[in-house]
Amino acid sequence: MTKRFLSIFCIIMLYSSTNYSTPNHASVDEMVCGRWQLIDDALTVQVYREGGEFKAKIIAFDDHDDTKPMDYWTDDLNPDPALRSRKILGMNVVEKLTYNPSTNTWEDGIIYDAKHGRHWNSSAYLTKDGLLKVKGYWHVKFIGKTLTFKRI
Numbered sequence: 233m234t235k236r237f238l239s240i241f242c243i244i245m246l247y248s249s250t251n252y253s254t255p256n257h258a259s260v261d262e263m264v265c266g267r268w269q270l271i272d273d274a275l276t277v278q279v280y281r282e283g284g285e286f287k288a289k290i291i292a293f294d295d296h297d298d299t300k301p302m303d304y305w306t307d308d309l310n311p312d313p314a315l316r317s318r319k320i321l322g323m324n325v326v327e328k329l330t331y332n333p334s335t336n337t338w339e340d341g342i343i344y345d346a347k348h349g350r351h352w353n354s355s356a357y358l359t360k361d362g363l364l365k366v367k368g369y370w371h372v373k374f375i376g377k378t379l380t381f382k383r384i
Contacts, residue, residue: 261331264338264356267291268364268381276384277325279364286338288326288366309349320346326354326366343368352376 262281268288269276276292295305305320329341336357343354343366352368353376359365362383369376 260336261333261338263358264329264331264364267384269384271363271380271382277381279326284330285327286329286331286341287324289322289324290320291322293320307346307349309346311349326356329354329356 264286265279265281267276267278274294275290277288278291279286279288281287293302295302303319303321306316307318307320307323308316310316310318323344323346325344325346327342327344329338331337332339338356341354341356343352344350345352345368352370354366354368355373356364356366364381364383365378366381367373367376367378
């Protein structure tokens with residue numbers, strides 16, 4: 233009876249210690265995934281992984297015009313005329329970010345600024361306070377703008 237009890241106990245312990253990578257236990261590189269809102273509440277994005285890259289799409293924004301619904305706005309300033317009719321809501325604004333485990337950052341991405349119709353290089357990292365910092369820059373990181381998001 234004691235051997236049977238020990239066998240069952242060992243099986244239960246092995247089973248309970250196995251990591252099945254459930255959404256509640258995301259890997260380190262996927263810690264950036266989820267819903268994020270700009271500190272000034274003007275923009276909310278959904279960060280997700282697709283293949284080996286991380287992307288962010290707009291899921292809400294403050295259009296400062298209560299007379300038109302959020303899904304009315306299109307990408308009017310896009311340099312590609314074929315993309316000017318696409319909706320801002322649901323549009324990917326960050327693409328191609330890849331996780332760099334040596335620096336614990338997401339690098340080599342592209343961020344799209346729909347207000348000006350421009351693409352910029354981008355990188356991102358999480359602060360100790362749990363904030364997401366996304367930097368848009370032109371070839372050199374120290375020249376650019378950093379956006380700060382809080383998880384929602």
